[in-house]
Amino acid sequence: MAKKLFITTPIYYASGKPHIGHAYTTILADVIARYKKALGYDVFFLTGMDEHGQKILDTAKKKNLQVKQMLDDVTKDFKQL
Secondary structure (H helix, E strand, C coil): CCCEEEEEEEEEECCCCCCHHHHHHHHHHHHHHHHHHHCCCEEEEEEEEECCCHHHHHHHHHCCCCHHHHHHHHHHHHHHC
């Protein structure tokens, strides 16, 4: 039976555009996951965004957008990154 590895990135906040810190942690976690998988580990790699909270609502209001529209735009940016 293969050893198991669970690896995750931080939960990114959806109140702004992605930046180098997001890229760094995601790429680093991906490299570790791929390396361990190559060694025969059963790897589960998780990443995601925090799309809830007052900060999200406040940012959407500042941009004069509905929360869902703002989140869809930011999510698209993260996926492209």
